[in-house]
Each structure stands twice: as structure tokens, then as C-alpha cells.
Amino acid sequence: MRFFNNLSTRSKLLVGFGLVWLLLAVVIRLADVEIQRGINSEKEMNTVHVRTTLELSHLRYLISQQRAIILELCVTKEKPEQDRIIKIIRESDVNSSKMIDTLRTIATDPLIFKMISGIDSLSKEYRKTREVEITMITEGNPEAAVKLGTGLQEDRFAEMNRLVNVLLVDSQRLMHDQIVTDSDVAQAFMNYFLLIGGIGLVFVVLLVYLMNKTIAVPLLTLSEVAGKIAGKSDLNTTIPFADRKDEIGRLGKAFSRMLGNLKGSTTDISDLEAIVKNRTNELTGILKEVKDTVNVLAAASSEILAATTQVASGAVQTAASITETSTTVEEVRQAAQLSSQKATEVSENAYHVAQISQDGQKAVDETVHGMDNIKQQMEVIAQTIIRLSEQSQSIGGIIASVNDVANQSNLLAVNAAIEAAKAGEQGKGFAVVAQEIRSLAEQSKKATAQVRTILFDVQKTTSAAVMAAEQGNKAVEAGVKQSVKAGEAIQVLTESTREASNVATQIVASSKQQLIGMDQIGVAIKTINQAGSENASSMKQVKQSARDLNELGLKLKALVENSKF
């Protein structure tokens, strides 16, 4: 620790950051190694396994194609078509041979190499047998070719397919294995990086602590000591860190030297200072008294100024309020005048209504009287009609007696005729007379019948008239009742309008009084307003005087303050 303290600040920084750089270099190296390894592995994957898989897939397609083509050849009869198919078979053969050779060159695993060789030998045998088949077909024996193709050749084809599939599976398994290995290695490297990162963090924290302790804390302490010397003139303090050999140590030594010089210079001026101090003390005493007096004066004038300002503003406010009040009073006065006018109108209206309702009362009384007259008239009519009915009854009696007379005359005429007949020739003239009497009797009978009919009609009409008269009587009674009711209602109306009229008259009187009172208030407010205005102007003058006094006090104070003592 002591050794580290004695190192210069530059060296301390170099040591700390150098160590951090070293850790970073280790990390870069490790990452480089890992990335290089990853690239190699990726390359191997692409050049060997992926290519093997692709070639195998292609080879499987070719084998299937050849098998399909030979079967097609079996069923083809035309010569040119056969030739074309044979040509395609040859091309396919060349392609598959090439592919098997390529697979051999890129195969790394010995087992895979062996299996590829097996496929090669199988395909060669297959080709030979197929040549035999082609010969058979061209010679015109396709049945034998088909037999050969579906027997031995099919087994071979199946075997080849199986081998290729096994190879494909193997190749994919190898790819998968390599990917797993790669990810494991990458994980291991990640763990290393995390470890190194942790170590680096711990180291940096340690470094920060050390720097704080060895540089920042001593500088702070030294600045505090320097502050003490400057502020309190305390020259008896000791400077720390003066024994260290770095920049802090040098600063401490410089401070120690400065303190020594300060201690030497303070002793010379102290005597002269004592004389000056005595005189100054005397002057200061006098000046202090003057200052106190001026202060009191200034404060008092300030207070006066403030008070007069407040009073002036209060007076102005009062004047404004009085003006507002006077306006309000004027408005209220106008409102009172309006209400007085309205009340007068209401009173007049009420008077009119009272008169009208009295007229209505009279009219209703007349109506009642008229109704009574009508009722009496109706009764007279009814009695007349009843008399008429009775008289028509007596007419009926007369008619009956006339009818009886007619009957008797008729009988008399018949008897006269009989008597005339008995008289023989002498009675013939009398018989004519008797006949005439009889016809007269018949006529009077008919006439009575007609009169009876007419009388019956008259009786019916009179009874209807009696009924009508009765109903009219009832209607008139109802009318009388209604008009009496109307009269009562109008009576009530008259009473209430009379009351309303009285009330309106009272309202008129009181609103007039109110108006007079409002006028008086208006005059009083005007007087107050004038007084307030005068008050405000006199307050302004007082305020001006107070301000002058205050300025005087302030000038005096400034003079005293500016004096050297």
C-alpha cells in the first residue's frame, strides 16, 4: 500500500488501465480461436455432409428414373421410340457413374465409403442385366424382359434404394452430431467470457476504491486545511501528507512553506493598529448616536407616509363607493317610480273591473228577472194548452152526440122509407124525401168522422205542446238557477276586485312614500359624495407633505451612512 501511494498519479493510472487492457486481450484471443473453429466446422459441414446428402438424393432419383424408363421400354413397340429411350438410359448411366465417383471422393467415413462401393457394384450388375433386357426387347421378346425386370432386377433395385436410404440417414446423423458438438464448445466459451467479465468487474471496483483512497480523499483533506487557514487565520495547524513522495506529498510541502511565511509577517503592524483603533472607537461612538437619531427620524417619516397613503387610498375608495351608492340609489328611485306608475295603473284597472263586474251583476239580475217572466209566460202557455185539450175533449163529446143524431136520422129515414113503401104510389114522393134525409144523415156521419180525425190530431198536438211546455218550464228553471249562480259568482268577483282595488291604492300610497324617501337618500348621498371628494383632495396634500418629509429623512440617513465612520 505504501509503495502504491509513493507511485506518481500517471503510473497509478497506467497500472490500473493496463490490467484492464490485459483482460480484454485475453477475451479477444479466446473469441478469435472460437470463431476460427466455428468457421472450420461450418466449412466441413457444407463441403462434406450437405454435399453428400444432396448427391445421394440425386442418385436415388436417377436410380428410380432408370427403373421407370426400362419399364416404359418394355411396353414401347415402335423402333424410333425405343432408340430414343435407350439413349436416355445411356445418359442416365453416365450421370449416375459420375455421381458415385464424386461421392467416393468426398466420403470421409470409411463405413460410408464401403457402402458406396457396395452401391457401385450393385449398379454395375444391374446395368449388365439391363443390357440383356434391352437386347431382348429389341429382338422382339418384351415378355422375357418384363419377367427379368420384375424378378431379379426389382430385388437389386430395392437393395440399391435401401443402401442409399441408409447412407442418407447416416449422413444426416453425422450432421446433427457435428451441430451438437459445435453448440457445446460455443457454450463453454461463453462460460469463459462470463468468468473473465466477472473478474474484470471485481478488478475495476478495486481500482476505483484505491484511486479514491489515494488521490481524492487526501486532496479533499488538504483543501479543508487551506480553507481553515484562510478563514480563521489559524496559523498553528499542521499540514498532513507532507511525507508522501507523489504529487499529494508535494502539495502538502508547499502548504507547509506558505504557513511559515504567514506566521512571520503578522507581528510588525500590531502597535500602529492599537492607536488608530482608539480614535476610531471614539468617532464611531459619536457617529452611532447620530445614526440612531436619523434612523428614528426616517422610520417615523416612513410610517407617516405609509399611514397617509393608506388614508388617501381609503378616501378614494370611499369616494368611489359613495358614487356607486348614489348610482344605485338613483336606480332604486327609478324602480320605485316605475312601480308607483304600475301600481297606479293596477288601481285604475281594478276600479274599471269593479265597475264592469257591477254592470255584469246588473245584467245577471235582469236576466234572472227575465227568466222569471219567461217562466210565468210558460206556465200561462201550459195552462192555456191544457184548457185547449179539455175543450177539444168536450168537442169530442159534441161530435159523439152529432154522430148519434146522424145515426138516429138514418134510422128515421129508413123507417120513413118503409112507411112510404107501405103508402104505395102516394108515398113515392115521400120515399124520395126519406132517401134525401138518409143521404144527409150519411154525410153528417162522414163529416163527424172527419172532425173526429182532425180532433184526434189536435189532441195529439196539444198533448205534445203540453209536454213541450213542461220541458220549457224545466229549462227555464235550470236557466234561472244558472243565472242565479252566475250572479253569485259575479258578486264574489266584484268583492275580490274591490279588495284588489283597495290594495292597489295602498300600494300606490306606499310607493309614493318610498319615492320621496329615495329622493331624500339621493340628496344625502350627494352631500356625502362632496364631503368625500373634499376629504380625498385634502388627503392628497397631506400625503405630499409626508412624502417630502420622508425624502428629507432618507437623504440625511444616506449622508450619515456614507460617512467613513
Place this chain on the structure above:
Amino acid sequence: MNKEHRELLQERSRNLAREPEASDAGREMMDVVAFSLAGESYAIDSSFVREIYPLKAYTPLPGTPDFVLGIMNIRGQILSVVNLKTFFQLPETGLGELNKVLRLSNENMEFGILADEVIGTQQIAKDTIQPAIPTIIGRGAEYLLGVSRESILVLNVLKILEDKSLVIDTK
């Protein structure tokens, strides 16, 4: 020209178009009094009719046959009244104001017969009277002279007056 006028004119034309009745001159005429009984017209020789009197205040007589209506007082004389409707066994129609009594008489006999209504006096030619219709049964047939041209049943007054069955002997 309204309906009434037209009917009047038609009536007149009908009257004018009617065939004039055969002249009664030279025929033996009979004066009769026509009356109705139970809705049918009857006639009786007026020479036997003393007078016609309204049916008034008759007094039924107990102990007499049912065709005797009763007795009545005509100007101080007592007259017995026979109801021919009951006698001829015709349907009863009831008595009323219009009922009349025909007072029949000859030298031996006098009584009244009840009539529903008196139609009046007429003259009937004796040769126009048809003999009685044989279908009329009962007692009515023997008192009939016959049926006139106007469908009036002409009664044989003499036979009624002389009939002993109408005389009530209460010995």
C-alpha cells in the same frame, strides 16, 4: 193530373161503361128492407115491417129458448125480440150500438127480429129471385124465398110470422 184525379176519372168511365140494368117497368117489384146478419145480407118484405128501432134496454127472459133475446119497451108496448142468428144457427157476432130491431107484424102476430146492421130499403123484381140453394141446410132453408141478383137472401116473412115454433106456449 195526380193519382186521385186519375182514379176518379177511371171510376166515372167504369160507371159510364156499365151496361144499363134491364128496365124494371112492367115487372112485379117488391119493396124490401135489407139488413146484415153475421156478415151476410138478408132482405125482408117491407110491407110486414112496421118500424126499425135501435136495440135499447132489452130485458132477457128466463125460461125461454135461447133464440129469444128478450123483451123491450117500445113507446109503451112490450115487444119480444128473436135473434135469427141463434135461430138459423149462424155464428154469433155480439151485440152493440149498431144493432137494430126490425118490428115485424101481421094480423095475428107481432115480434121483433135482431139485425146486425140495417142496409136500407130496396126494390127487388120478384122474378129475379132464384130459388134457395139446396146446400143450405138446417132450419134456415125453409124460411128463405130465394137469392136476389145482388146475392141478398130474401126471407119469407109470412112463414116466419106463421111459424108455430116461434110461439112459445108455456101452458
